[in-house]
Amino acid sequence: MYIRVSTAQQNIAMQEGSAGSILSQFPASQIHRFIDEGVSATKTKLRERPGLQKLIQSIQHREIGTVVVYDRSRISRNTYEYIAFVKIIQSYNVRVIFTGDKEPAFTSSHFIEAFYALHAQGEGKKIRQRALDAQRHFPSKLIGYIKIEENGQVRYIRDEPRATYIQSLFEKMANVSTTVEMESVFLQYRAKIKRPYLRLFKILNTPFYSAIVLNENQCQQLEYVEPITTQDLYNRVKQNLNVIASADQQVKTEQLSYRMMPVCGYCGEPMSVQSGDYFHRKMATYVCKTKIHRRNAISIQEYENEIMSIIYDYLKSIDIKKMEKMCFQYIREQEMKSKNKKRSLEQALVQINVEIVTFLAIKKRTDALLKRKEQLQVALRDQDAMIKRLDDIKVNFSEMAYLIKVRLISDLIQDSDLWDLAEDLICQISVFKSEIKMVLRCKTFIREGAF
Template sequence: MKQSNAMQITGYKKVAHYLRTSSSGQELKLQRGTNEKYLKDVPEDNVIEFVDFDVSATKLCMDERPALSRMLKLIQEGGVSTVVVYERDRLARDVYEYIRIVTTIHHHNVDVVFTASEAPPFSNDLLMEVWYGLSAQFEGQRIRTRLADARKRNPSSLIGYNKVKATKSSSAKYIAKKEYKEKIYQLFFSFSEANTKEDIYNIIKEHKSFLKRTDTRIIEILQNPFFCGHTVTSSGIYEVLENVEPMVTVELFKKVQNKIEQFDREINKGMVLSQQQSVIKPYCGICDKELKFNKGVIGAPGHYTCSKHKVSIGLFELMNDIKESLGIVFQRISSSKIKKITVNKTNKHLAELKKCSKQIQAEIEELCLDFVLDYTPQELSSSEKNIKEINDLRDNLNQIVNKINLIEERLSDIRFVQEISQLDFNEVIEMEFNTLVEILISKINVHPEYIQFDYYFNEYLKEGDVENAS
């Protein structure tokens, strides 16, 4: 596969002309102009153009780039003789994606023409192309780094700042808003003086209402050197931003970073706790609608509420009630009943379904064989009838296979319940709480005065009112 200005069109195969821009602000003019020098001798109806406009190769994987996907599909179908593209980085920025593309091109014996003046010719040597692909990936990483650095130095907007647009003679300036400057300073100062995790949780709660930001966003504010009029390089060097009015000193900012590092584990645990939800969603006992989960403040659990009725329950209260109810039901599970029902009912039904599936498979195989042996192009109506009969049987078989899978999954749950019923509840609840909830509890209804639990496997329970353990 040599790069050449003279491209040969083989049979019905087409020349694929591929173009891509990473953003809507970029133009195709350079790529198109350079590529057309190589396409001028190719008849227009032999060229298929594939354009990915405003499609970033660093943000979207190759399967999410529609034009590239269509081109590769046509190559796999044997419909492309040559690909014309400006440079390797137009095809991919990720080396593994580039390897996939090159492998497809090699496999289908497709020529590739890179039109950029300094682009090395496409090679038959996969190792050589991998090396070129790595170069494209590193360049993509450099672009991402430059863009991230530019956003850090010149954000489009940032809480507490007014941005004064750049002019011909000066760059954009960031002026601190008076109403925010004191509040943000107090946030940094208070945080720097915190001595316990409770202090930190209270400081974040205190500033949430004014700043109107989440716990996570407030931590991000505290970690942003922009507020001290600096940016921090990858090697940890603080660089002054002359166009930014600082709200805090560099010394105070550094003190806060030390405090965040000191309490990193407690901060993360507090944020996780505030967002933690129940394994099973509770419902309103009045309107039967799923209760809405409201996140807690940092360091405190959330709660569930019904917007229409005065029904609410905290996460911890719900979890404790679930454990208490499971404890009652656990003591009433009858291992002997489970074994009896499992053997006599479930396995029998499963065997019948498997026997039925084998019979249908045999029918399908017989029909397929008859169809191949008896097929004649002149008897289309008879062929269509046979095909429909085969498809109907296949649909029926799929339904039976799905039933078998569901029953086997349920059987596995039943055996699990049988096994754990013979263990100590306190040990089981520690190790298998989530599994127990998913397998045993079908629904939780929260009423103003009580909670109702509906359970699966009622037939396996000993005597007692256990349908609604509340």
């Protein structure tokens, strides 16, 4: 697992917590943490980050099978650096899992990874926009332009034929609607403009080509620049790329919560994820890694719907009165036990204090008594902690009962609540070719014959 925090405000626990359900599938001894603290991704080069550096080394030593990380921007906000990382990942056949809620799943395509990384980079850019202000107003060099300085005046004029190529690149990109179409336009223009596609993305993200500079909410016209494209076209391209990016996110694969990953019903091994492709209408699926069970697969959407409906039925069939009664009774018994223990420990302490005074003259005896006294005090603190914990459980339990009773019965329960409950209630989910089997906890509370 790789974690990067740039400031004290950013939370290691948050990044760690979002990975909880994934990490829980691995034995603790197999989880390695690589952490970079106080490192901003926009400023620092990949190689200047010791945690990431160590991770890469471990990958190269074939010690890592899966990398778990919050999102792309944790690796780098610089697309070139990020793609360098992707190449290492791919050449060592490592699996990558992003745990951020809205982060699209990792793909095997450099092109698409670059596309997503550029979105992340765009956000990083906003942060250091001020520093680049002069550069944005007066770039020292920009493909498609010739910079002319006369009598202290600067002008930018079109550099043909590349200016025309860039102009038509903007026109084409305003009209593509899928990543596949996008890729073919890029291939064509990569040859024409003679720049790698990452550079082409950057060109499309440069308002300077429409002779403007964007500041926070307003745009500033640059009189000394001959426009290559129009502001309208620039905006349309930008919007279009956003639509394509968010369409990709809508694929179920991209919402991968990785909550409750299933095991293969035939071999018991954890299943792995095969990402989907929105534009090819291919659904993301869980599939068994074992070759002979390759056909044992289920689309994640179908899987999640199925679990939702089972959990829903299950919760509806809980006899809440019975559950409350049994649970509170159990908690009360534990409380009684703890309180009794506490009382006898307190009595023993009083007794030992008397003995210590009595045998004060005999050193050996006193030492033994003092040691015993210390043990009793530790045991007493444990009981106090236990009583406090039982109190907490009572509160938590009341909340859970409330959640089930009020919200579920009135149909107000949300999917995220159901998932939270699912994680508490389901031990394991096994996928078979024609059915899903679950091992559930708390069967005691189910109404007889209901489920």
